[in-house]
Amino acid sequence: MKRKVRLNELLQPLEAAAPPTTAEAAPSPPLPTVAPERRAASGAVRAMGLDLERLATEARRAQELERQTQSGELVVELEPAQIDPSFAHDRMARTDDADYRRLVDSIQAHGQQVPILVRPHPADAARYQVAYGHRRLAAVAEIGRRIRAVVRPLSDVDLVIAQGKENAERRNLTFIERAFFAADLEARGFDRTTLNTALAAHPTEMVRYLAVARSIPRWLAEAIGPAPKAGRPRWKELAALLEVSGVPDSLRVLVERPDFRAAPSDRRFERALAAIRAPRLRPDAQTYLDREGRVVARLEPLATSTRLTVLETAKPGLSAFLADRLPQLIVEFEEGASDAV
Template identity: 55%
Template structure:
């Protein structure tokens, strides 16, 4: 393509309009016209502009089709409306992700859609942790932008989680319950979690039995597994079963423990209460010496206290909740000056 046609393509909107003539030097001895230095430079610039215009067209087309990887300001991106992880940025895997992106950059792009309610903003389909890491590092996040319906967004969100980092059982259960609460049909739920109908029924049953505040307090508990979560759901369904658990979740020891340990603490309290409630009422006498419910065993490494199954319902949870206060009272008594014996 000659420069005249390039100039027409770039600068003339109407192809019927003739482009301005290009002044050339007189012909050389062989009859060829030799362009001046300025004209030659203009030809190079016109070629570069045309190449850039073509690249811009391709980029725009790929962006519309969800093929181009773009760099987006994390501040312009909002999370998905459906929460899938209980703790997105509080585990060791997230810290490793931040370190990896700091050293090597973001290797895998995230998926965004244009925000359906806020012009100029985006919404995450998947890649929340990479988005958070990019924001923490103050760098742009590499993303593919694709127009998605709500159903397409949650299906993409669920499939990416299944392929890259499996959610724990309780995270999948809570994700399913949130999608159901937002009105998605079972077909969408099955597609988003890649779950068969029987498994979906288990997810929803557990999510309904265990309150969200307790799930958030425990965390994802990746090692707990489906059978123990289902057993906990049965324990929690009994009237008043969660009363002793509240005190446990408010202790510093509970909050400082790993997620799987927090699960075990709650599970043990609920199991103890369930077993005590299943015993005949006559088996537990309200006038028994309180220490008869506790077994004390001296070990080489210390002293072990065991709450027996015959203990009144809620005793273990109450003692766990009071343990820190008792230790503080003991230390205060030890530190108090001793009165002389008269």
């Protein structure tokens, strides 16, 4: 108990001393100074101090990492398998063109120079979702490396705006890709302001995008591909023809042909447009295609005759070739008829 009282006395501030009396005015001889006793900290106390210091350092580091993550300053390395694509589909050909192969070769030789942007996945705390950088993600995954990424909390609106802005600044989408990107965003409930901002589009242009996307079936657009040289006027023509007549059976057959699938995207567009431009025939009409799948001739039975139509634009010189052969064909037909009798 005496030790506790003594400790309290030492911790209390000194009270003001009373004025000295006459007898006390003379200075008293100084007391001998005694060096304070040094007490060695025990091992347990020393270890506790080190642990506290380490925890404080780690807490500061964690706070800094969180700050950098929140501000988008931190570049981290993630496993590609942890990352899901954006919910908004933009490109029709992400990994099957020459540009993508060059990207793979560049990353293989020089590493990934530009990080992608991801956000924490809104439905799975252990995963992420791409805002932009889908092609870089696919390339790094193909090579078998970890992906360098900026992690930033993003709302759905922030994500699609960042995605559209990156597309515009790096490798802009083609007309049909923009049209279906806009249609996907509209289908998810985004307002026109967000759509216009994401695609940097004037409201009038946005109306055109959405009209074309509504008129062209997605399966057909994806079969054709991005068609970078087609441009807005011809995609609008394709959409208008489909609105009037629907998708002809000949076009459904055409897009399944191996030679159609192997052709470049712009060539696929030309062939699809030519097939839709063709006039409608009777159900018993016959259509003749060349080796590239283009319609070159039609044979259509009428009431008292049969009409042969040759498409010179598709196969110049074919009509002259058939005209030269026609007399011989007639002779062969007559001889065959005589033999049959």
